[in-house]
Amino acid sequence: MPAHTCALPDPDVAVRIHQALKTFGDSGWRWPSGPRTAAKVAVDHVSLNIQRGEIFGVLGPNGSGKSTLIRLISTLLLPDGGDVQVFGHDVVREARRVQTLINRVSVEASFFKKLSPLENLMYGARLYGLGAPEARDGARRILIRLGLEPAVLEQPMEEMSRGMQQKVAIARAFLSSPILLLLDEPTTGLDPRSKREVQTFVRELRDTHDATVLLTTHDMVEAEALCDRVAIIHGGRIVALDTPEALKAAAPRLNGHSPTLEDVFLSLTGAQLVEFVD
Numbered sequence: 398m399p400a401h402t403c404a405l406p407d408p409d410v411a412v413r414i415h416q417a418l419k420t421f422g423d424s425g426w427r428w429p430s431g432p433r434t435a436a437k438v439a440v441d442h443v444s445l446n447i448q449r450g451e452i453f454g455v456l457g458p459n460g461s462g463k464s465t466l467i468r469l470i471s472t473l474l475l476p477d478g479g480d481v482q483v484f485g486h487d488v489v490r491e492a493r494r495v496q497t498l499i500n501r502v503s504v505e506a507s508f509f510k511k512l513s514p515l516e517n518l519m520y521g522a523r524l525y526g527l528g529a530p531e532a533r534d535g536a537r538r539i540l541i542r543l544g545l546e547p548a549v550l551e552q553p554m555e556e557m558s559r560g561m562q563q564k565v566a567i568a569r570a571f572l573s574s575p576i577l578l579l580l581d582e583p584t585t586g587l588d589p590r591s592k593r594e595v596q597t598f599v600r601e602l603r604d605t606h607d608a609t610v611l612l613t614t615h616d617m618v619e620a621e622a623l624c625d626r627v628a629i630i631h632g633g634r635i636v637a638l639d640t641p642e643a644l645k646a647a648a649p650r651l652n653g654h655s656p657t658l659e660d661v662f663l664s665l666t667g668a669q670l671v672e673f674v675d
């Protein structure tokens with residue numbers, strides 16, 4: 398029996414992924430008149446552990462399986478094989494429990510744009526089963542604690558910058574704890590200034606709260622600046638996993654230059670990490 402199936406859950410491990418597999422297009426089910434599509438392995442036997450309190454980056458080009466991996470962890474998709482656990486709970490057998498421990502924030506975070514951050518968070522708190530007064534107090538406390546100015550708490554979301562909106566989306570995740578934040582390309586499409594704001598905010602969260610962060614990006618600079626460890630993913634497979642420093646140290650030197658993470662990716666896959674254009 399593999400060791401992981403009989404070991405007690407380790408409280409310091411936030412995410413444990415063992416041989417996760419997700420395939421699209423081979424379920425056997427089709428629209429009766431629809432075309433047959435070839436099976437696509439989106440996540441190909443991925444194994445990794447994320448420590449509690451870590452900022453872990455999944456770095457890869459568009460279509461490499463990053464969002465699918467996040468969806469498996471967040472119980473939005475069922476794996477076709479392997480195990481995924483969040484704080485020791487299985488995403489399939491204990492999906493409801495896992496849902497209370499995670500929060501996924503994607504590029505297109507959804508809000509009621511005419512409502513304020515406070516109202517949006519109160520709505521979220523009510524979904525978690527809090528009463529109205531508790532929800533208001535909880536929402537206000539989280540937003541202030543996370544550094545939002547009191548004045549903006551009651552402004553419509555649509556009047557706020559995209560960077561500020563992403564902060565509110567992340568703040569919403571703090572209605573439950575402990576927390577695994579799943580940030581799917583949290584800075585894609587943001588201007589450089591908003592991008593930096595969100596990155597600083599993510600770092601602050603990790604430093605000051607009991608938050609573990611798994612983020613996806615195709616931005617090497619972001620991965621290097623923000624992540625304790627990075628998994629480089631290509632075609633659904635992990636091709637390297639280590640600290641950014643160790644990954645770069647292991648890559649060959651190019652014309653006397655120190656390699657960047659992009660050079661690491663190139664040397665491992667022969668492919669370019671191309672910026673995705675929205």
Ligand SMILES: Nc1ncnc2c1ncn2[C@@H]1O[C@H](COP(=O)(O)OP(=O)(O)O)[C@@H](O)[C@H]1O
Nearest residue numbers: 421422437439458459460461462463464465466
């Ligand atoms: N719901 C789906 N149905 C069919 N194919 C999908 C679906 N979701 C993702 N895929 C395919 O799986 C692969 C990985 O996609 P995705 O996880 O979205 O990559 P990334 O987030 O890295 O851009 C892509 O080839 C994509 O087309």
Ligand SMILES: [Mg+2]
Nearest residue numbers: 463464465581
């Ligand atoms: Mg994606």
